[in-house]
Amino acid sequence: SQQGEEDPQALSIQEGENATMNCSYKTSINNLQWYRQNSGRGLVHLILIRSNEREKHSGRLRVTLDTSKKSSSLLITASRAADTASYFCATDASGAQKLVFGQGTRLTINP
Amino acid sequence: NAGVTQTPKFRVLKTGQSMTLLCAQDMNHEYMYWYRQDPGMGLRLIHYSVGEGTTAKGEVPDGYNVSRLKKQNFLLGLESAAPSQTSVYFCASTAFGSGANVLTFGAGSRLTVL
Numbered sequence: 746s747q748q749g750e751e752d753p754q755a756l757s758i759q760e761g762e763n764a765t766m767n768c769s770y771k772t773s774i775n776n777l778q779w780y781r782q783n784s785g786r787g788l789v790h791l792i793l794i795r796s797n798e799r800e801k802h803s804g805r806l807r808v809t810l811d812t813s814k815k816s817s818s819l820l821i822t823a824s825r826a827a828d829t830a831s832y833f834c835a836t837d838a839s840g841a842q843k844l845v846f847g848q849g850t851r852l853t854i855n856p
Numbered sequence: 857n858a859g860v861t862q863t864p865k866f867r868v869l870k871t872g873q874s875m876t877l878l879c880a881q882d883m884n885h886e887y888m889y890w891y892r893q894d895p896g897m898g899l900r901l902i903h904y905s906v907g908e909g910t911t912a913k914g915e916v917p918d919g920y921n922v923s924r925l926k927k928q929n930f931l932l933g934l935e936s937a938a939p940s941q942t943s944v945y946f947c948a949s950t951a952f953g954s955g956a957n958v959l960t961f962g963a964g965s966r967l968t969v970l
Binding site: 778795 | 860885889890891896897898899900901904912914915948949956957958959960961962963964
């Protein structure tokens, strides 16, 4: 079964608004990552947050991690049309040598 | 740098036919992975390798075989293709001992089994 579950499955907002996506997972992790996938393309790494971190920023991206609730959120501020894509969380479970991906959130930015 | 290259990009098979997907990376990465992506299912791990000559099963290994004879290449084989194997296949790689398995993905291989 998948480690990560994402919410919502789809999100549609107006350009300039903020977009928030959530990810929940089941077991202890070393780190949690977020990836973006444009239509018909491979996944691209966005940001990584380690289990001992609570918040991390990268440009317009802000990621939070709550290990007590086994959840993470990805915030994209001041969204742009180019942010239209699917976003996936992936967890690196303790002792594992592989990432397990969630089902993804499909984000649409309307001009 | 090419990064991770997958061939072929598209393939149509008939049920029962066999084929091999090739993944090549030029980053000297130790770990390599094969995922499949189906609508609404996210990415599911098929097989992976933590070094030349080693392979391990992932979440959905049935119907697939893999080989890692050279460090830079990871092959995914379908011995007798079934319609359930219609999917988009992604290869990914990462460096060993990086402290975090940040994956570099290929562009994907779209396989249709009729």
